[in-house]
Amino acid sequence: MTKFFTHNAHLIESSKSINIFDYFTYFFYFLFIFFQVISNSSWHFFINLGDLASPLSRTNIFFLIVLFLISCLRDWNIKQFIVTMVLTFILLAYFLKYGSNLFSVFLVLVLVGMAINPVKLLKIDFYARLFSVLLIIFLSLIGILPKSGNAGSYTDFYYSVFLYGFTWSPILGYLILIIFLEFILLFKIKKSVLVATTILYVFFQLSIGYMTGIIGGAMAIILLFLSRHKFFNLPSLALLTYPFLFLVTVYVSIYYNSASSMWALWNDITSFRISIWQYYLQNWKINFFGNIIPDQSNIIGSTVPGHGALDGGYIFFLIKYGFLSIMIIYSLIVIVKYEYDNKIQKDISRNGFWIFVIISILTAFSETSSFLAYFSPFAALLGSLAFFNRDKLKIELEYRDKVID
Numbered sequence: 001m002t003k004f005f006t007h008n009a010h011l012i013e014s015s016k017s018i019n020i021f022d023y024f025t026y027f028f029y030f031l032f033i034f035f036q037v038i039s040n041s042s043w044h045f046f047i048n049l050g051d052l053a054s055p056l057s058r059t060n061i062f063f064l065i066v067l068f069l070i071s072c073l074r075d076w077n078i079k080q081f082i083v084t085m086v087l088t089f090i091l092l093a094y095f096l097k098y099g100s101n102l103f104s105v106f107l108v109l110v111l112v113g114m115a116i117n118p119v120k121l122l123k124i125d126f127y128a129r130l131f132s133v134l135l136i137i138f139l140s141l142i143g144i145l146p147k148s149g150n151a152g153s154y155t156d157f158y159y160s161v162f163l164y165g166f167t168w169s170p171i172l173g174y175l176i177l178i179i180f181l182e183f184i185l186l187f188k189i190k191k192s193v194l195v196a197t198t199i200l201y202v203f204f205q206l207s208i209g210y211m212t213g214i215i216g217g218a219m220a221i222i223l224l225f226l227s228r229h230k231f232f233n234l235p236s237l238a239l240l241t242y243p244f245l246f247l248v249t250v251y252v253s254i255y256y257n258s259a260s261s262m263w264a265l266w267n268d269i270t271s272f273r274i275s276i277w278q279y280y281l282q283n284w285k286i287n288f289f290g291n292i293i294p295d296q297s298n299i300i301g302s303t304v305p306g307h308g309a310l311d312g313g314y315i316f317f318l319i320k321y322g323f324l325s326i327m328i329i330y331s332l333i334v335i336v337k338y339e340y341d342n343k344i345q346k347d348i349s350r351n352g353f354w355i356f357v358i359i360s361i362l363t364a365f366s367e368t369s370s371f372l373a374y375f376s377p378f379a380a381l382l383g384s385l386a387f388f389n390r391d392k393l394k395i396e397l398e399y400r401d402k403v404i405d
Helices: 002-007 009-041 058-071 078-098 104-113 118-141 171-187 191-208 209-226 233-253 261-269 273-283 313-340 341-347 351-363 378-387 390-402
Strands: 148-150 161-164
Touching: 009 058, 009 118, 009 378, 058 104, 078 313, 104 171, 104 313, 104 378, 118 273, 118 313, 148 313, 161 171, 171 191, 171 209, 171 351, 191 209, 209 351, 209 390, 233 313, 233 351, 261 273, 273 313, 313 351, 313 378, 351 378
Parallel strands: none
Antiparallel strands: 148 161
16 A cells, blocks of 8 residues: 555545546536526526526526536546547537537537546436425425416416426426436435335326326336346447437438328327427428527417427437437447446446436437436536546546555
């Protein structure tokens, strides 16, 4: 142990100095997620405190920029530097075309994720989302925010209904799904606790009618048990599922026929998403960088299917941000698969992370939420799993092992 301190003192001192900035990164990531969740609730309609009317508001963008700059105060390697240059160029190109936009935020969070250990990232995210959601629910229970009632007059969105301080049941439902996933994947819990938590989770999702949450939670439990068997390859499942669901989305959007009873059945099963996808695909063509689309969600009329509510991560990002956005997300998953095969990275990113990635991929078929920062840590997690400094991680592991010895 003395020999280790003697020969590696400069590495330990470097690690200690970086830890100060690590804590700032953790703190600002917590704040960013907190404000993202708050901005996705009814807060700004009833509480005049801060510019929190949208996840892309000036307050949120300010915290995102500060978070990114602080995350840059770390040890770098060549790979991180190259990836940062490439993704920064891409996100600036999207910013110049669209202004503040969801895909640029996605890319910034990938860059932020590089600075955070994946385990710590999900733990911070878990506590930030749990605290934020409980706060909004509490404010609705004491009457500061609405617990129920029609919200369309506030949001100009046809389907808006207040629910425990949020403006739509899928918003709260997906946030609860993410919190549930992080809880069962991060913490060592007894089977009895897992069963009780799952029952409560399913009961709540049933009470608000959010089937995506029920299916996503069920798939997570199934994958959790299957992952214990060596024959079940989670990384390969992720690599196959993403392009499969993307191609299925494009296929049904192109070939949907409202006159067919079979297509009508599938459209009904998907809550009329297919007809909405086709509407957008017919009006805005697929291209490399996407389209500038006027807001359709506030159009109350029969001319826009589903009142313009475009749900589905693959079709939303494809039409809005182009084929490049779809390819970048998939490329990040491929890189994570490559890093997963590294011995040190495998010790850190166990099967739990792949379960989270797979559930995000699956739910992206029907929901855009998994690709959006105010719903999920998916973007930051990909950045962490793919590019977190393995050299720094190796030093931390060696130091911990030596201290134990």
